[in-house]
Amino acid sequence: MSQDNRVVERSGWAPVRHFAERSVLGLIAVIAVGLGFAALLLLVRFHWTPLQNLDHRVAEGLNHRVAASDLAVKVLQQISTFGGRVFMISLVAVVVAMLLIRRRPRLALYLVVTGVGAMILDPSLKVLVGRVRPVLETPVAHAPGNSFPSGHALGSMIVYGMLALVLLPGVRRRWRPLFLGLIGLIVALIGFSRIALGVHFLSDVLAGWLLGIAWISTTAYAFRVWRREAGHSSSPAREGLEPEAATDLRLAPAEEAVLPHPWAKAAEILVGWVLTFGLLYVAGYSFTRWNPAWDDGFCRWLQTFRTPGLDQVSWLWSKAGDTHAILTVSLIVCPLALALWRQWRPVLFLVLAMVGELTLFLTSAAAVGRPRPGVEQLDGQMPTSSFPSGHIAATICLWSAIAIIVMARVRKPWRWVFPVLAVVMPLGVALSRMYRGMHHPTDVLGACLLAAAWLSVLWWVVRPNAHAVTAAEAAVENRQLVVA
Incomplete structure (x- = not known):
């Protein structure tokens, strides 16, 4: 460690330096995600041939494999429902009610604001881009509206992502990697199901994921600022949005054995x-x-x-x-x-x-x-x-x-x-x-x-x-x- 760094450590500025470093890295990550989405948006809007060819090859290849199996179609349709608007609104409504019961209104408001933002972003961008859905030789599913970005991919990334941020403090540390991995798997499967069912192109799903990450990052940062203004110390993202809510977020923290023997x-x-x-x-x-x-x-x-x-x-x-x-x-x-x-x-x-x-x-x-x-x-x-x-x-x-x-x-x-x-x-x-x-x-x-x-x-x-x-x-x- 250099002498200047030791002086900083002794003077008590280490937390400030760490916070600044995290903020800069987070800002760079959000900018990178935003630029990725903007690049996809422009490439789709101006019909860039290499991307169009890739989208059609992936869509046709998956359609050829999926159309041959009724079981595969049913499984993919069931997976897709977990990213549907009715299911996700119901899920968020139940979690919001639970948070209000546990007297965590700030987290409940975060879910509502972030979720409403997702409901506005999806139809607005679809109208702006106006991309037609894939036209395949053997269609196995149909969906209304335009194609870019995928509403299921966008919605699932935002809903399951914001739920992960809110509920993470209530998950024991040793189970957190499994919890986050399960969330990521659900989002990935929903996106894959939309491509495999032939209702979205690969770029539609990627754009939905990138936009979802950008929106979650923006609202999470706003929430962290709100917490600091309320007098709470900042905490790393791996601790969730509100670490002090850990006990309230655990479903039954004081309960002993559910059933003896x-x-x-x-x-x-x-x-x-x-x-x-x-x-x-x-x-x-x-x-x-x-x-x-x-x-x-x-x-x-x-x-x-x-x-x-x-x-x-x-x-x-x-x-x-x-x-x-x-x-x-x-x-x-x-x-x-x-x-x-x-x-x-x-x-x-x-x-x-x-x-x-x-x-x-x-x-x-x-x-x-x-x-x-x-x-x-x-x-x-x-x-x-x-x-x-x-x-x-x-x-x-x-x-x-x-x-x-x-x-x-x-x-x-x-x-x-x-x-x-x-x-x-x-x-x-x-x-x-x-x-x-x-x-x-x-x-x-x-x-x-x-x-x-x-x-x-x-x-x-x-x-x-x-x-x-x-x-x-x-x-x-x-x-x-x-x-x-």
Whole structure:
């Protein structure tokens, strides 16, 4: 070390020098990324022949390989949905809600501002450039609008990148390389899927990534300036945007073992699943062989009330119990429950309730093989048998599990909304399914047996309300953990 550097170190200017070095390097990196995007933009805008040839060779080569496999197309389409606008907006909305619950409004605002910027950049540049999407010999997918830059590539880089910056302090140090690697893999796969599906050129995806990096860097720098103005010391980017939020960002920092003796508990759950399946099989076999006249008669009686208006209402009620609706509610409730109560046990209870319901329904329906009612079926041919009703069983399990979790952790009068929903939602779905000719009344009884038996097993094994705390109590425990 030179004498001048030693003087700087002794005088206390080392942190300033390090900050200046990091700032200059960061500025150079952002400028390089911005110039890369600008270069691609100009080359595409003025139809540079070498780039056009490369884009078309890559697009045609991938299309030739992908078009030959229906499985490859389905996998790529599924990967692509993780970069779709609906999925990413929903993901950001859930994380913003969690941050607000954990009282980290600054991070929540950062996500909103950065995300809105992405929504403005993508359509604006597409209109400015006006590039047509690839035209291929064997198209396997279609997308509206112009091609440059790729909205999926831009959006995924920004959304997953900003989530990585926000959530990084809550990830343990030894897991951070894996966490960042997973984020990078997701972004890379989304970009690749858009090229392989033939809806974007290679340069579209590269431009989306470069612009996304530039935008994240700009908003992250603005956030760091905001932190310094609020009196917080600067920290390296590898520590995330707000290192002091680490404890709040961990999902359940104060929780000990989720379940004691997990292998024994797993065996108990498996035994309970087998016994529940046996109960359903016996009931389903009995109803199928017995087949009482009133079982079909009730559905025929409901058919006499059919009108176009009631058909639409019954369709809406029926959709409330389908896989998409149940999965959507579950994916919203689970992270919010973690944010509020900082415990994995209620989330585990809900997840096991839904996974068990699905597997029990599929196996018992396949084993029983009961025909649908002998009336006009408004939903057409279904891939599963009639007993038990999967829609009704899933609705009962979902809303009953939520009610069980909420009632033990909320002291406000509005908590009684959830027991009401646990009755009203299944009742509406049951009436709609029978009205539409999809199930007998005994199929509904089978769904009730499934839900009652399976939730009883989980209640006894998981004990979802053991050590239950309110949101305020969980926050106090968290603050005590920080002090300790």
